[in-house]
Amino acid sequence: MRIPRIIPILTLLLISVSFNANGQCKAFAKKICIPELGVYTHDGNYHAAILVEGEEAELYKTFYSDMEYRVAVTGEDKIPEVEFKVLDANKNVLYSNKDANYAKTWDFKLQSSQQLKLVVKVSSFNKPGDTPASGCVAIMFGFKIKK
Amino acid sequence: MNKKYGICSKILMVVMMFTSLLIGCKSGGTKTPKEEAKVNVPKDNTAVVEDIKQAEKIFNALPSPLESAMLIKSAGARFDEVLLNPVGNVNNYVTNKSMALNLGIYTCDLSFASLYEQTQLIIDYMNAAKKMADGLGILKAIEQSQIDKLEENINNSEVIMEIVSETFMNSNSYLSDNGQPAIAAMVLVGGWFEGLYISTQLVDMKDFNGNKLVGRIIDQKLSIDILINLLESSKGNPAVDDLIVQVRKLKVVFDKISITTSKIRPEFDKASNTTILKSEVKTDMTPEVFKELSSTVSEIRKTFVNN
Numbered sequence: 217m218r219i220p221r222i223i224p225i226l227t228l229l230l231i232s233v234s235f236n237a238n239g240q241c242k243a244f245a246k247k248i249c250i251p252e253l254g255v256y257t258h259d260g261n262y263h264a265a266i267l268v269e270g271e272e273a274e275l276y277k278t279f280y281s282d283m284e285y286r287v288a289v290t291g292e293d294k295i296p297e298v299e300f301k302v303l304d305a306n307k308n309v310l311y312s313n314k315d316a317n318y319a320k321t322w323d324f325k326l327q328s329s330q331q332l333k334l335v336v337k338v339s340s341f342n343k344p345g346d347t348p349a350s351g352c353v354a355i356m357f358g359f360k361i362k363k
Numbered sequence: 364m365n366k367k368y369g370i371c372s373k374i375l376m377v378v379m380m381f382t383s384l385l386i387g388c389k390s391g392g393t394k395t396p397k398e399e400a401k402v403n404v405p406k407d408n409t410a411v412v413e414d415i416k417q418a419e420k421i422f423n424a425l426p427s428p429l430e431s432a433m434l435i436k437s438a439g440a441r442f443d444e445v446l447l448n449p450v451g452n453v454n455n456y457v458t459n460k461s462m463a464l465n466l467g468i469y470t471c472d473l474s475f476a477s478l479y480e481q482t483q484l485i486i487d488y489m490n491a492a493k494k495m496a497d498g499l500g501i502l503k504a505i506e507q508s509q510i511d512k513l514e515e516n517i518n519n520s521e522v523i524m525e526i527v528s529e530t531f532m533n534s535n536s537y538l539s540d541n542g543q544p545a546i547a548a549m550v551l552v553g554g555w556f557e558g559l560y561i562s563t564q565l566v567d568m569k570d571f572n573g574n575k576l577v578g579r580i581i582d583q584k585l586s587i588d589i590l591i592n593l594l595e596s597s598k599g600n601p602a603v604d605d606l607i608v609q610v611r612k613l614k615v616v617f618d619k620i621s622i623t624t625s626k627i628r629p630e631f632d633k634a635s636n637t638t639i640l641k642s643e644v645k646t647d648m649t650p651e652v653f654k655e656l657s658s659t660v661s662e663i664r665k666t667f668v669n670n
Binding site for chain 1: 420423424428433434438470524527528530531535540551582585592626629635636637638639640641642643
């Protein structure tokens, strides 16, 4: 009879661990990523997830010609460098932080409003046999009215 | 004993697999697992759609209520309190869907009031947004200390914007992190519609051609597929399914607007350390299409606020 009793306990425990992990992403985004926006006003949206080494995420967003933007992409210290690229609708790469020593932020403005795609990838520690590292990655946007 | 241990291990493995599945499928109201990424195919955007199908994690980011309000102000539009959803309506919203949509709507109204320094309205709309967030069970989204801080800094627009941004993030991060992507999506949809509603209502038809606000409204066509993808990721939820039908109706009107963009040329400006994405755009929206768009938005928004 002990076996059935252990199931809900284990389920609750494991679910609670997973929720806590994501809760940590919010704290991470708030404490580490948002300050990277500096003088730009955070738009209030939240994009964060736990990513594993080598894993990729994409974000689609419209950017407006009236604004100046800063995007901040940060990963927890326990994961390797986070690479991010910004592409237009025709897959042309407009920016890659790999060319800027894995910079965490990029400031930009647009002559005309565009829908752009951000591709975020956690690079790899390249240690075969080890359990792949995983951790929070947050993508935050700040804006200000174009001068 | 060994047999019992074996059964226990199997059960544990099943529980762990189930939990791993849960972890993989939640976190992030706008995050779409690979197999759930169903998209509406835009006429000229098949490459983008293919990408969406291939990607493992996708965020469909709509402009936040704060950004929408900022766009209205930057277009030089005036403030009109009549356009906001009256705070007296708060008690009408009792379902999760109506509370989620109106959390977005009230946050947009709050942002609009903040940018135009409408001090009393700022407090009223913050309280209305709090009521919606509390009703949805979002813990610590808007705390009394933040309302007190708002009152203390009522003439400091920078602090007010910070508070609005922080409280909105508290709501959508809570919903995303607690496995409620459908509610998180509905909050964003409510805010986006309110921004579009206010914009369309503020356009003076005598000053239609070259109107900056009209330009910002045309720009929203760029977000309509993002909006549909965001909702599609929670397809199967009856409230979301209803919204998809309404948004598709709006897309039909947006499809009558043409936007042609030249190739984007990034140019780095050393002085400001900023990249300028240069491109030329040609848009076309007739006054008739605008009127149709305006009435469709108004009709849909009415179903949100009248509940």
